[in-house]
Amino acid sequence: MPTISTGDKVLVTGANGFIAVWVVRKFLEKGYAVRGSVRSADKGKFLKEMFKSYGDKFELVVVEDITKEGAFDEAVKGVDAIAHTASPFYLDAASVDELIGPAVNGTTCILKSAAKNGQGVKRIVITSSCASVVEVGNDKVFTEKDWNELAIKEVKEQGDEASGLAKYFASKTLAEKAAWEFYEKNKSDVKWDLAVLNPPFVFGPIIHDVKGVDSLNTSARQWHDTVLVDGKPKDFLTTQGESWIDVRDVAEAHVLALEKEAAGGERIIISEGSFVWQDWIDAANSLSPSPIPSHTPLPVGYPGAGRTAKPPVVYDTAKEKRILDLKYHTKEETTRDILADFEKRGW
Ligand code: NDP
16 A cells, blocks of 8 residues: 655544644644644634644644544545544543444544545554553453453443443444454455554643643543652552553654555554553652752652562553654653643643
């Protein structure tokens, strides 16, 4: 399959989100044109301002309901590739449908629109998640062959009573499955192919429009509350965690997944490595001078206790190294940039 090259136009869905704004920025910096989709013109205002120096290389389209048949029929016209990031990510959903509906139907809608009207589309990259790979409680090294059947089972058996985590995990797993199923059924009729990225927890500085800590996206909020709010129990800090990746490396991965021929037809785990939450507290305290002097002293938790902790989840990233070969930010770099951003915001 042909891949994209500088000057091509990429549709980025959910362009106002934590990850997506970095994705848009990365494409623009590399010389691509971007059409960003948002749910309302209001939600796109800050993007217009942020990327105004790119002139007509950045445009916005409003797609009010991504689950409506034909939602993206107009948005896909004239683009060379699509990065589909829009999907709800919160862990306290009351119902299964509020997550699975937009995750699954949003994904199939964009693929259908691309099949119908995306004559110029060469590749679609979908922002899936390690949520669709990992099964909580299983100690193995997870690879791209693994699927989170456990979350689907929990949601099937317990419905709205399933845990918030299972609802979100199931939404991502079912959405990714739906994407591959659609592609397999239609690949002989479409000119594009599919690549899927599976990041674990994504952390990093914020450039999207956030009014305050309370409206931070899920992963950034968890990081903030762990590193800056004192009093987390030792057991939580030294046994709980996951794997992680810097948001700027996720953005780079989206570009590479569209540029690298070998990414076509692949789901790819992108992860810097594992963490327990104490590691981030240690990283914050290791920085001198502190990037956030307004928070002196920072919470210290249980210094060094993370170093001997068992990694909560381990992913095999051999495929990423072979195909994308990302240069990951370190925990210290990511921590420094997040804290410097918090300081500027007065958080
Ligand atoms: P954000 O909450 O910051 O952004 C989510 C984006 O999806 C927003 O543009 C949001 O639009 C849109 N969206 C949410 N719900 C709906 C809906 N019902 N209909 C249409 N659009 C919707 O989250 P992230 O940037 O963190 O997440 C982006 C993607 O990355 C998601 O697919 C998520 O699952 C995935 N991901 C995130 C990880 C992380 O740690 N952050 C880890 C792994 C994967 P609006 O602002 O209008 O609500």
